[in-house]
Amino acid sequence: MAQQEDxxxxxxxxxxxxxxxxxxxxxxxxxxxxxxxxxxGVELKNNIKQYWWQSMVLLHENIVGIDAAxxxxxxxxxxxxxxxxxNDPLIDNRDSKKRYRADVLIEExxxxxxxxxxxxxxxxxxxxxxAFDEAQFRATNARVLENQEKFDALHKRYQEVMNAExxxxxxxxxxxxxxxxxxxxxxxxxxxxxxRQFNLMFKTEMGSTADGASTIYLRPETAQGIFVNxxxxxxxxxxxxPFGIAQxxxxxxxxxxxxxxxxxxxxxxxxxxxxxxxxxxxxxxxAKWKETRMKWHQNLGFGAENYRFHDHDKLAHYANxxxxxxxxxxxxxxxxxGIHSRTNFDLSQHAKYSGKKIExxxxxxxxxxxxxxxxxxxxxxxxxLSIMCHSYExxxxxxxxxxxxxxxxxxxxxxxxxxxxxxxKDGMPEKAQEIINDLRFHFNCKYxxxxxxxxxxxxxxxxxxxxxxxxxxxxxxxxxVTLRDRDTMEQRRVAISELRGIIEDQVxxxxxxxxxx
Ligand code: ATP
Numbered sequence: 001m002a003q004q005e006d007x008x009x010x011x012x013x014x015x016x017x018x019x020x021x022x023x024x025x026x027x028x029x030x031x032x033x034x035x036x037x038x039x040x041g042v043e044l045k046n047n048i049k050q051y052w053w054q055s056m057v058l059l060h061e062n063i064v065g066i067d068a069a070x071x072x073x074x075x076x077x078x079x080x081x082x083x084x085x086x087n088d089p090l091i092d093n094r095d096s097k098k099r100y101r102a103d104v105l106i107e108e109x110x111x112x113x114x115x116x117x118x119x120x121x122x123x124x125x126x127x128x129x130x131a132f133d134e135a136q137f138r139a140t141n142a143r144v145l146e147n148q149e150k151f152d153a154l155h156k157r158y159q160e161v162m163n164a165e166x167x168x169x170x171x172x173x174x175x176x177x178x179x180x181x182x183x184x185x186x187x188x189x190x191x192x193x194x195x196r197q198f199n200l201m202f203k204t205e206m207g208s209t210a211d212g213a214s215t216i217y218l219r220p221e222t223a224q225g226i227f228v229n230x231x232x233x234x235x236x237x238x239x240x241x242p243f244g245i246a247q248x249x250x251x252x253x254x255x256x257x258x259x260x261x262x263x264x265x266x267x268x269x270x271x272x273x274x275x276x277x278x279x280x281x282x283x284x285x286x287a288k289w290k291e292t293r294m295k296w297h298q299n300l301g302f303g304a305e306n307y308r309f310h311d312h313d314k315l316a317h318y319a320n321x322x323x324x325x326x327x328x329x330x331x332x333x334x335x336x337x338g339i340h341s342r343t344n345f346d347l348s349q350h351a352k353y354s355g356k357k358i359e360x361x362x363x364x365x366x367x368x369x370x371x372x373x374x375x376x377x378x379x380x381x382x383x384x385l386s387i388m389c390h391s392y393e394x395x396x397x398x399x400x401x402x403x404x405x406x407x408x409x410x411x412x413x414x415x416x417x418x419x420x421x422x423x424x425k426d427g428m429p430e431k432a433q434e435i436i437n438d439l440r441f442h443f444n445c446k447y448x449x450x451x452x453x454x455x456x457x458x459x460x461x462x463x464x465x466x467x468x469x470x471x472x473x474x475x476x477x478x479x480x481v482t483l484r485d486r487d488t489m490e491q492r493r494v495a496i497s498e499l500r501g502i503i504e505d506q507v508x509x510x511x512x513x514x515x516x517x
Contacts, residue, residue, distance in 0.1 A: 008330040011392050012261050014404065018463050020044065020388070021262060033258030033266045040463050041384070043414030043444065045269075048383050049248050050509050051412065052271045055296055055516060056246040063244035063273065064237055068225025070250060076224050077201065077217050079353035080346060086220055087197035089168055090256050091177065093184035094191040100184070101257055102173045102195045106158050109180050111332070113151035120144050154180065155313070162314040170195040200253045202266075218252035223375060225249070226274045227346040230371075231358055234276075241360055241371060242285065244275040248380070260331060262381040269380040276371040278362070279344065285374045286321045286341045293339060293376050297325060299515050300409050302390045308333060318345030325378075327386040336386055337378035344370040387412065391464060406464030407487055409512070415465040416443040416507040417499075420456050422472040424449055432471045435481070435496055442500055443507050461486055467503055 015021040019038035023030030037045055056063050077083045089102040120143050125132045138144055154176070161172035173195045183190055202218040219225065226245045233245055248271045258264050277285050290309065298304055310333070312322040321341040326333040347370050351358040359368045391406045410416065419435050421428030429449055436445045446465070448456045453470060460468050468484045475481050475496070483502065484491045494502065505511055 004330040007392070008261075008389070010394075011330070011388055014392060014406075014462070015041070015261075015388060020463075033255060033264060035262055035265060035381075040414040044387070044408070044412055044464075045380060045384055047412040047414075047509065048380055048387070049269075049271065051512055052296075052378065052380075053246065053248060054509055054513055056244070056273055059513060059516065060244065062239070062242060063246055063275075064233060064239070065246045066226065066229055066233060067249065068222070068229060068247060070219050070252075071206065071216055072219060072224060072228065074214060074216050075353050076228060076350075079349040080224050080227075081349070082201060082217075082220060083199075085167070086201055087199050088256055089170060089173055089195045090198045091174065091195045092193040093187055093189065094193060095189045096184050096187035098184060098186050099256055102170075102177060103162070104257070105182050106154070106173070106176055106180070109182055110151055110154055110158070113147045113154070116147045117144050117151070120147075159313050168197075170197070198256055200255065202252050202254055219250075220253050221251050221377070222247050222249045222270045222272045223274060223377065224346070226272065227350055227373075230274075230276065230347060231356070234360065241362065242275060242277040242281075244273050246271070246273040248272075262385050263329070263334065265381055270377060271380055272375065272377045275374045275376075276360070277374065279369060279372045282341045282343070282372045282374060283321060286339065289374050289376055290323060290339055293337060293378075294325060295516060297327070297336070299512060300387070300412075302327075302386075306390065310335070316340075316342075318343050327390075329386060329389050334382075336382045337376065340375045340377070342373045342375055344372050346373065347371060403458055403461055405461040405486065408464035408466075410466040410507045411509050411512045413464045413466055413507065414444065415446045415460070415463060416467065417503055418446045418448055418456070418460045418465050418468045420448050420453060420468065420470045422453065422470055426473070427476060428471045431475055432469075435469065435471070435499070439500055439503075442504055457484065457489075466507060469499065 016023075018040060020041035022036045022038055024034035024036050025031050026036075053065065057065050090099055091102040091105070092099050117138075120141060121134060121137065124137050124141070125134075138148070157172075157176055161169040161176065164172065171194075174192065177192060178190065181190065184192075201220050203215050204218065206214055206216045226247055229245065233239060234243075249269065250267060251270050252267050255264050255266055258266060262268075275285060275289065294307065294309070297307055306328040308326050310324040310326050312319075312324070315322055319340055319342055323339050324335040325337040325339070327336045347358045350356075351370070358370060360371050361368045387408065388406070391408045393405050393407060395403050395405055397403060406413075417439060419432045421432040432447060432449075436447055439445050446460075448459070450456070457468055464486070466486045468486075469481045470484070471481055479496050480493050481496055481499070482491045483494050483499070
């Protein structure tokens with residue numbers, strides 16, 4: 001674990017050193033859990049967004065996009081339930097003065113029991129080899145049974161407090177923390193305050209106070225911008241159910257515990273799609289979207305073993321199914337995307353609060369109803385982090401040297417091709433520029449002439465550039481260059497005229513999209 005934390009720290013500093021992610025307002029020592037994307041980060045982020053947007057809007061005839069404003073009428077948040085219930089249960093340790101999310105403390109405790117069971121299984125697996133029967137081991141091993149019992153008991157209690165009538169049972173939550181002997185990781189003590197609810201929305205004012213300013217919120221999710229536009233899009237786009245509306249945009253949450261770099265931010269970006277369907281078909285569509293979204297993730301080639309579904313124990317009262325797609329980060333399996341079956345809750349609430357009829361007339365059955373919704377909601381920044389974590393490698397080379405390389409999927413890499421003149425003379429720089437001038441219309445190219453070639457390769461490896469081309473003496477004679485591959489480091493001689501054909505297909509978002517069909 002310590003080793004994994006080390007790797008994570010290295011990834012964070014790599015992000016800063018190579019222009020991916022900077023702390024916000026860095027010259028003023030940053031702002032808690034707010035980050036800026038640098039020259040390479042913005043390219044990677046844009047590519048992630050494009051991959052998502054195109055997979056939704058280009059590949060589905062019945063999904064269209066919108067771009068709603070961040071500021072929304074304040075009643076939106078009353079209707080959606082955010083004013084009354086977008087809370088996190090928080091608890092303070094009196095000795096360290098640190099604040100935690102009570103639900104997270106309990107979930108981490110459950111994960112500890114699961115880890116203990118997993119370790120026993122791994123140990124036994126090694127000992128028994130091929131003869132190992134996991135089901136039998138789970139059913140008979142005393143230590144596994146003991147931890148499973150603890151896990152089940154805690155799980156049951158947790159579900160009870162989270163689903164208590166009238167909202168989360170805060171006293172019950174504190175009692176669990178005390179009974180489980182959960183200590184503050186900083187002070188090591190159990191000196192806890194009561195659990196309190198804390199609303200996560202940022203407030204601001206619109207208009208001058210003299211005019212009677214109204215309180216408005218920075219949206220904590222992009223979804224409501226879609227719900228309030230349902231009628232506009234359905235009518236003007238003459239959309240027939242089932243259909244979806246996709247949106248990418250900023251969201252803001254005053255997170256209590258903002259940790260782990262860009263995993264939990266106070267200003268972040270979401271890519272959300274609300275899929276409107278006929279009531280009664282929601283569980284089929286939920287299953288379909290689970291599969292579609294998992295495929296989108298796995299299509300990046302990071303290995304199926306690094307993803308899992310985590311079905312929710314606590315369903316919001318309006319939801320009838322919910323799951324997370326979790327990715328194996330250096331700090332454990334963590335949520336990257338949520339998929340929720342939200343019934344007709346949001347549209348009905350907006351109908352109620354706005355007094356407008358928000359329904360769909362079904363020409364097939366001649367009836368009107370409020371559509372149900374399946375939502376897929378993914379954080380751009382978390383996706384960015386998962387890609388960084390998986391791509392980062394400190395590689396030992398056969399000659400004893402090491403190199404830091406980002407094995408980014410080529411279609412997402414910020415720079416696709418770097419072009420180097422071997423030396424700064426004999427017309428090589430001009431030739432290199434000529435190549436760039438030709439290819440820059442097709443993909444992102446970079447020119448580099450400083451330092452010896454080896455160093456230039458290392459710099460490109462560190463930003464995940466999949467291809468480097470070197471212009472040398474021979475180029476001037478026969479118009480060929482060496483093309484070097486980031487991952488294999490192999491070099492081959494190719495004609496300049498072939499470059500576009502070789503590279504374009506590998507680095508285009510289209511190449512990723514084609515694999516989805
Ligand atoms: P968590 O339980 O981690 O707080 P959540 O369940 O509240 O997340 P959702 O409301 O389902 O998250 O939001 C959908 C997605 O938005 C998440 O899967 C995540 O990728 C992203 N997201 C949510 N909160 C943040 C945040 N504070 N910083 C970065 N991304 C976030």
